Amino acid sequence: MHYFDKGKTTCYHAPMKQFKLGDIALLVISLAIVISSFNSYGDFTGKPEVRVRAGNQEWVYDLSVDTFATFYGPVGETTIEIQDGKVHVHDSDCRNKVCIAAGWVSKPGDWIICLPNDVFILVEGTMASQEGGVDDTAF
Amino acid sequence: MIRHSKSDRYARIEFVALLAAFALFLSTVEYLIPKPVPFMRIGLANLPLIIGLGILKDREYIMLALLKVLGQGLVTGTIFSYIIVFSLGGTIASALVMYVLYRFGKRWISLVGVSIGGAMASNGVQLLLSQLILFGDAARLIAPPFLIVGLITSIILGIFAQQFVQTSTWYRMELEKCS
Numbered sequence: 001m002h003y004f005d006k007g008k009t010t011c012y013h014a015p016m017k018q019f020k021l022g023d024i025a026l027l028v029i030s031l032a033i034v035i036s037s038f039n040s041y042g043d044f045t046g047k048p049e050v051r052v053r054a055g056n057q058e059w060v061y062d063l064s065v066d067t068f069a070t071f072y073g074p075v076g077e078t079t080i081e082i083q084d085g086k087v088h089v090h091d092s093d094c095r096n097k098v099c100i101a102a103g104w105v106s107k108p109g110d111w112i113i114c115l116p117n118d119v120f121i122l123v124e125g126t127m128a129s130q131e132g133g134v135d136d137t138a139f
Numbered sequence: 140m141i142r143h144s145k146s147d148r149y150a151r152i153e154f155v156a157l158l159a160a161f162a163l164f165l166s167t168v169e170y171l172i173p174k175p176v177p178f179m180r181i182g183l184a185n186l187p188l189i190i191g192l193g194i195l196k197d198r199e200y201i202m203l204a205l206l207k208v209l210g211q212g213l214v215t216g217t218i219f220s221y222i223i224v225f226s227l228g229g230t231i232a233s234a235l236v237m238y239v240l241y242r243f244g245k246r247w248i249s250l251v252g253v254s255i256g257g258a259m260a261s262n263g264v265q266l267l268l269s270q271l272i273l274f275g276d277a278a279r280l281i282a283p284p285f286l287i288v289g290l291i292t293s294i295i296l297g298i299f300a301q302q303f304v305q306t307s308t309w310y311r312m313e314l315e316k317c318s
Contacts, residue, residue: 022247026240026255030290033259037282 048108050087052080053120063087063106063123073117080121092117154313155199155206158187162203163210170214181292182258184211188234189254189300192241194313204234221272225265232264233257250304254297255290262289 050061054071061067063085070079076093086104092114099114099121108125165183172181184207191203208230212218217226237257240248248256262285270278304310 019251020247020249022244023249023252023255026248026252027294030255030259030286034283034286034290037279037286 048085048106048123048125050080050082051122051124053122054078055118061087071117071119073114073119075117078114078117078119087121087123088112089114089119089121092119151196151199155195155202158191158195158203159206159210162187162207163214166207166211166214180289182261182289182296185230185233185254185257185261186296186300188230189237189250189257189296190303190310192237192250192253193304194310197238200234200238204230224272225268228268229261229265233261236260249297250301251294251297254293254300258289258293258296259286262286 048063078092079090081090086106088104089099094116102112112121169183
């Protein structure tokens with residue numbers, strides 16, 4: 001199979017030197033792959049979404065698109081506003097207005113809740129919104 | 140030790156069986172070592188595959204790879220579970236890549252590079268499989284630790300294999316037999 005030797009009838013070939021050029025090339029390529037795989041963590045916080053639950057229904061909004069949205073609950077209307085990558089409750093028919101007082105939120109994991117009107121607003125990263133809590137336990 | 144001629148098929152089969160037994164033993168050792176995630180492997184059982192590159196014929200090499208999967212499945216008790224798919228996919232990918240790297244790149248690549256290539260192929264295929272079967276997109280999250288561990292252990296294994304091949308008289312004798 002190997003005819004690497006000079007003059008000998010066996011297939012014994014001279015010992016290979018350790019760390020040749022190709023090794024270093026392979027190492028660099030592998031390192032590049034490993035480092036680029038870290039980008040998957042960037043996605044986790046990179047593109048946050050707003051998940052809103054009102055009653056039994058859920059809506060998902062892109063946090064980077066400015067918008068108003070109104071949800072209907074047991075005591076009336078709750079309007080949220082998304083602006084400059086942040087979200088807050090603009091107006092609500094509830095009594096204490098705690099949700100409005102909560103102000104603006106923007107980070108994945110931040111949330112606002114309006115208990116009287118049963119509206120729940122949660123900022124999530126892209127991955128978290130797709131997988132729910134499963135990936136945490138899988139780790 | 141009796142010298143077998145190359146036509147002696149039984150001696151060759153015995154030789155493959157010896158390397159397969161070596162892989163079985165190393166699978167056991169690997170299984171003993173505690174790991175944070177069950178499928179995160181050190182890849183000890185790949186050592187016979189790396190060392191066998193220079194002294195096995197193509198068919199024998201394929202046989203050794205399949206025996207390694209079988210042995211690993213037996214030791215870890217996963218032979219009839221979906222985990223065997225990961226083992227099989229990873230081993231076939233790494234065996235193929237290591238074979239190609241060794242066969243065509245021997246002049247520029249030592250066994251260290253061969254080992255790195257094999258580990259990356261194995262891990263890549265296993266990540267792909269985990270994306271398809273287990274985790275979906277979340278597989279990307281386990282990629283970095285998985286790949287880093289694979290890279291480090293493959294370098295260590297490669298250096299060991301390279302040292303072994305350079306210094307072992309047993310290996311030299313096998314090389315002389317396979318002419």
